[in-house]
Amino acid sequence: MPKRVLFAGDANVDFQMTGLEGEPREDREVFCGDFLATLGGSTTIAAAAYAYLGGSCDFCGLVGDDANGRLVASSLSEAGVGTGMLRSTREAKTGVTVNLVRGSTRTQVTFPGTLSIVEEADTVVRMLGAYSHIHISGAYGTPRFLPRVGETLAAARSAGLTTSLDTQWDPSEEWARLGEWLPLLSYLFVNEAEASSLTGTAIGEEAEAWARLAKGTECPVIKLGARGAYAGGRAYPAHEVGVVDPTGAGDTFAAAFIYASVEKGAALCEAVTFAQAAGAVACGYAGGTSSRLSEAAVRELLG
Numbered sequence: 001m002p003k004r005v006l007f008a009g010d011a012n013v014d015f016q017m018t019g020l021e022g023e024p025r026e027d028r029e030v031f032c033g034d035f036l037a038t039l040g041g042s043t044t045i046a047a048a049a050y051a052y053l054g055g056s057c058d059f060c061g062l063v064g065d066d067a068n069g070r071l072v073a074s075s076l077s078e079a080g081v082g083t084g085m086l087r088s089t090r091e092a093k094t095g096v097t098v099n100l101v102r103g104s105t106r107t108q109v110t111f112p113g114t115l116s117i118v119e120e121a122d123t124v125v126r127m128l129g130a131y132s133h134i135h136i137s138g139a140y141g142t143p144r145f146l147p148r149v150g151e152t153l154a155a156a157r158s159a160g161l162t163t164s165l166d167t168q169w170d171p172s173e174e175w176a177r178l179g180e181w182l183p184l185l186s187y188l189f190v191n192e193a194e195a196s197s198l199t200g201t202a203i204g205e206e207a208e209a210w211a212r213l214a215k216g217t218e219c220p221v222i223k224l225g226a227r228g229a230y231a232g233g234r235a236y237p238a239h240e241v242g243v244v245d246p247t248g249a250g251d252t253f254a255a256a257f258i259y260a261s262v263e264k265g266a267a268l269c270e271a272v273t274f275a276q277a278a279g280a281v282a283c284g285y286a287g288g289t290s291s292r293l294s295e296a297a298v299r300e301l302l303g
């Protein structure tokens with residue numbers, strides 16, 4: 001089977017307002033140090049990161065027939081991601097997220113646009129034979145795709161693929177259908193808040209959260225940001241780096257973990273260590289993706 005990965009899910013554009021001089025406040029103006037428009041969307045950022053690291057991959061999703069949609073397409077192509085399954089539509093505008101970044105924290109406001117109508121399950125299932133792994137992210141922000149994630153994962157497993165899913169946040173905190181997905185996953189990626197909500201544990205109780213998740217899925221990985229990660233029943237410390245913008249660091253972590261596991265055949269501990277370093281590199285530039293991310297840059301940080 002070819003070592004090629006299919007990324008399926010959300011695609012949008014990020015407007016980055018970086019270097020905020022103060023906290024956003026109602027009816028108050030706050031100045032920032034820079035502004036840029038970059039590739040957004042958890043799945044698209046992960047796909048671009050995977051390609052920048054040196055992996056072969058394609059993205060399947062939907063954008064609007066507009067300038068932001070063309071920005072998504074050109075950014076993916078520039079990174080080396082195949083875009084043959086990226087559709088555009090005039091039914092809705094491309095989704096947009098405004099990130100207000102201050103230090104290592106950010107506040108996000110999202111216009112869903114095409115995220116509300118994307119549903120590419122039939123295409124994904126039809127094309128599974130060309131891939132060795134599928135990664136899905138942001139399902140709770142794509143309501144039409146959400147009901148079909150389970151059958152997509154089941155089809156992938158039946159076809160012999162390994163699978164991964166990054167939940168991203170569910171605003172309802174009901175985590176609909178997750179119980180259906182967990183047994184079908186090779187890897188589950190969640191951040192600290194998501195793990196807490198999913199398992200009913202407190203923030204800081206990642207060992208217990210991991211143990212509860214591990215009862216339902218093969219390999220849960222909890223991303224802890226500046227505190228590192230927790231996987232395989234043990235904690236992994238983070239790299240201390242200067243943070244320019246944390247946007248996309250978690251998606252880069254997931255992409256790097258998949259790259260190490262699928263492309264390089266790394267063991268769990270090696271994959272997490274590599275992913276930790278990749279996420280740290282991603283904190284060093286504005287926006288979720290950059291050509292500054294590479295396997296060489298990650299290896300340099302690892303020493």
